[in-house]
Structure formats: structure tokens, C-alpha cells
Amino acid sequence: MERKHEMAGILAPIVGLGGVFAAILIHRSWWRLTENAISDLGKVGLSYNWVMNASLIIAAVLALYYLHGLWEELEGTLQKIGVAVFAAGLLSLAGIGVFPEGTGPHYYVSWGFFVACSIGMLLIGIGLYIQGEKTLGLLAFAIFTVGWILALWAKSRFQGVAVAEFIGVFGIVTWHYALLKRFLVPEA
Template sequence: MRNSHLLAGILAPIVGLGGVFAAIVINRSWWRLTENAISDMGRVGLKYNWVMNASLVLAALLGIYYATWLIKRSRNALERAGIVIFAIGLAFLTAIGVFPEGTSPHYYVSWAFFLTASLGLLMAGAGMGIAGNREILYSTIAIFALAWILALWARRHFRGVAVAEFIGVFAIVCWHYLVMLRVASAEATA
């Protein structure tokens, strides 16, 4: 069972970002990193919007499956609560694909994804630090702070929000793989 959870954790960001990058290629005639939002490529009525939307849903489901395993092996209540909140953030990522741009819930589920995923990773990282993993604690704080600073900067300097969104997404992905490597390493030595 552990292997399927780890495989899901490995694949989740690859599937999600793969779909987004495929959508960028498909929509390269009009989509611009500094002028648009990532969600523009999944909007209602756009030909091939399913490429991005389906990949977000699948990536989120894989991530939630991985998170169920991570929750079971968490070492304290703060870590567990953080992973649960992070998984809720992934549920909002599913909602982004289900309620694409052009539907009334889209704006809210997009913000909910970034806010809950950020809060979840911060809480889980703090919980891991309390449990003795200082590397994860310091890395979590650095990733969280740097991502929010850069995203706010990007939001002020570019017309579109895609740069800020990508900063947030890459921060989440970096944190995810950092935690996965530490967990897999701890499992291997146990």
C-alpha cells in the first residue's frame, strides 16, 4: 500500500503541471505569462479547456490519496492538522478544474486553494519541526515566506496573475517533494 501512495505523491505535481504546460503550448497563440491567469486556459467555452482542467482534478486526487498516507504517519496533532488542511487545499484544486473560469465559484475556489494549501504546509512543517525535524521546519518557513513575498511582488508588477500563481504552485511543489523525500528516507531507515 505504501508504494501506491508514494507513487501518487510523485505523480501528482507531474500530472498537474504537465497539463498546465500542455495547455500553454495549445494556447500559445494568445496566452501570455505576464498578461493572463493560469485559469484562462481552462475557461468555459475554450476549445481544449479540458486539458488543464482534467489534469488539475487528477493531480489533486492523486495528492489527496498520498496525503491520506501522510496523515496516518504524522507524529503530532499540528502536523496531522496541517496535512489535513493541505489535503483540503487539494480538494479546492479539484474544484478549480470542476468550476473553471467563467463559473461563479471559480474565483473563490482558486483563492481557497492557495490559502489553504499555504496554511496547511506551514502548519504541517511546524508540526514536523516540533517532532524534531528542524530541516523541514526551517525549509517550510523559508519556502512559505519567500513564495508569498515573491507572489505579492509579481502581483504588483505584472498585469496578469499567472506569474504570482506559478510562484505559489512551485513553492507548494518544492515543499511537497522535500517532505516526500524526508518521509521516504525516514521510512527506509526505520
């Protein structure tokens, strides 16, 4: 994978989560992990909503650029399908920034991000497992399974959905960096 794709892959989660955590700091007077959704930080009409929304759009663009490089590296139909599904999830991530809470499409793009990215991750993982990369395949399966179980538990346990959302995000980010590590080019 070319270095420019690797760098985009490294930066994408940092930019996205950096914007979310900056928005949490800005709105710490009212935002609560167990009572809110992450999207509350970007809702229509909220001051500084652009902090999170812009970071999600930029992160999605960076991650899509990384996926372009990943597409060239992965072999097998299942892995390619997984990348395409994951890309749909990243388009939904950008959609969360473009269609913030308080707009009609927001609910659909939010779910689209979590569902498509986790299914894409699972498909890539299964493809890698079949190809002989057992560790990455099992990691994808474990993150998918445990992540969804914990997220659904958190969704039923807390008033807000932010805990469930962070479980999903951290699972996807963990998988992303594990897969990216496979392709990092050693320094010359």
C-alpha cells in the first residue's frame, strides 16, 4: 500500500474522534455519556456543531482514500465486497456530518455507519480467515460479535445511546488499526 494511503488510514480515526472529543469538551456543561447520543454534539442549531460534523466528514474522506489503497491490496471477492460495504458505512459517516441530528436523513445515516462498517469489517475478516490469515479473521469476528452484544446491552441499559455508539466506534477503530498494521511499509 502506498504511504499516502497509509497516512490517510492513520489520520482518519484521529481526526474523527478528535472532533468528537473536542465537541464533548465544548459542551461538557450539559453533555453526559450515559444520557446523550454522540450526535447530540452536532445537532442542528447547536453552537459549534461544526466541530464534530466537519471532523466526521474529513475523517470519512480520509478513510475512503485509505480504502482505495486497501482495495488494491486485498485479494478475493469476499474481501472486495467487504471493502465496498465498509465504504458505504464511511459514506454514512460523512452523512452524519452533512445531515446532523434534527434533519430527516440523520437516523438512517447513523445506523448506516454502524451497520455497514461492522458488516464490512466482518466480511473482510472472513475473507482473510479463508485466505489463511486466521488472527485477523478471528479478531474481526470477535469484535463484531462482542461489539454488537455489548452495544445492544448498553443501549438497553442507559438512557442515552452514546455508550453503545462508542462501543461500536472503538470496535471499528480497533479493527481498522489492526488491519492497517498488516500493510504498513517499513521505513527505508
